[in-house]
Amino acid sequence: MLSYIEPVFRPPSEARSLILQVTNGCSWNNCTFCEMYTQEQKKFRPTKEEKVFSDIDIASRSVVPFEKVFLADGDAMALSMRKLTAILQEIRSKMPWVKRVSSYCLPRNLNKKSVEDLKQLKGLGLDILFVGCESGDDQVLEQVSKGETYASQKEALIKIKQAGLRSSVMILNGLGGVALTEQHAINSAKLMNECQPDYLSTLVVSFPTGEERFREGFKESWKPLDQTALFLELKCFISHLELHNTVFRSDHASNYLPLKGNLGADKAALLEKLEMALYHPDQVQLRQEWQRGL
Numbered sequence: 695m696l697s698y699i700e701p702v703f704r705p706p707s708e709a710r711s712l713i714l715q716v717t718n719g720c721s722w723n724n725c726t727f728c729e730m731y732t733q734e735q736k737k738f739r740p741t742k743e744e745k746v747f748s749d750i751d752i753a754s755r756s757v758v759p760f761e762k763v764f765l766a767d768g769d770a771m772a773l774s775m776r777k778l779t780a781i782l783q784e785i786r787s788k789m790p791w792v793k794r795v796s797s798y799c800l801p802r803n804l805n806k807k808s809v810e811d812l813k814q815l816k817g818l819g820l821d822i823l824f825v826g827c828e829s830g831d832d833q834v835l836e837q838v839s840k841g842e843t844y845a846s847q848k849e850a851l852i853k854i855k856q857a858g859l860r861s862s863v864m865i866l867n868g869l870g871g872v873a874l875t876e877q878h879a880i881n882s883a884k885l886m887n888e889c890q891p892d893y894l895s896t897l898v899v900s901f902p903t904g905e906e907r908f909r910e911g912f913k914e915s916w917k918p919l920d921q922t923a924l925f926l927e928l929k930c931f932i933s934h935l936e937l938h939n940t941v942f943r944s945d946h947a948s949n950y951l952p953l954k955g956n957l958g959a960d961k962a963a964l965l966e967k968l969e970m971a972l973y974h975p976d977q978v979q980l981r982q983e984w985q986r987g988l
Contacts, residue, residue, distance in 0.1 A: 696749050703730050704764050705824050705862065706946065708796065711762035712753050716741050716781055720768035722800060724839045726908045727828070727869065727899055731768060740773060747784055754788040763789070765797035771823065772803045775811050782818035792819065799823035801842050801850035812857030822860040822892070825851065830885030831878045834870040837911040844885055851889035862893035865931070867949070868924050869899045871916040875927045883934035893941045894957070896931070898924060898948040921950055921980075922972065929968045932961065950980050 699718050704711065719731040719738040763785055785792055827847050829835055835842055854861045863886065870878035886894060901908060909916055919927060928944065937957040944953035951971045955964050970978045
């Protein structure tokens, strides 16, 4: 049995994947909206190579079937090319049936990796990188201490595409509050249009342990969006999207209105459903507060 430093997080699509903890925590860990790795035991560090190789060996003898491997925690791509190459080679050697390897990816993690580096990792089985952009607006990014800019995120996403890897991007609905809602929506859509991710999802920003840390970045200017304002922001975001073949999901438990489709084929249908939620809420199925969460 594998041992983990808890808590461990993964994207919803990795529910049936083997979770291989190659790092602990997040090397940045300053985003004011994120509480995933704030516990003392989650202080960032790479997992010792012998532990990773031992976990791969143990997993290779598992009776539980799996075809995907997710490299946890939040910062696997911060590892050096040497370490990533060794891990992927070990996975391929011990578990040749694995069809896909994935990980979270902070854009800054790709600063020191070339397109050729990423192509090499793809050749060893890496398939998809989950990128939490959160916003395409520089003011919002600064106020939530993301440590990224529109330009840095664009560079990383384009590098991923040039390497032939797939990207899954997440945008946080409501992240800029009332004051920045329009620029948050429009600039996030602009970033997506320039990068054309393979997958795009939206979650609603939420604070299970309180808003105090988050509000510090906005001073006193941040006011949360209510349900109607969240729908209007999402409508603005989708309206400005010009995507060619991106799988879109807004069905995470934090969302009031589950949405699924392909952008751009289903853009009109998605906007129509948002219109119904805004002006005829009795005719659509919305999540109640008790049904929402992370």
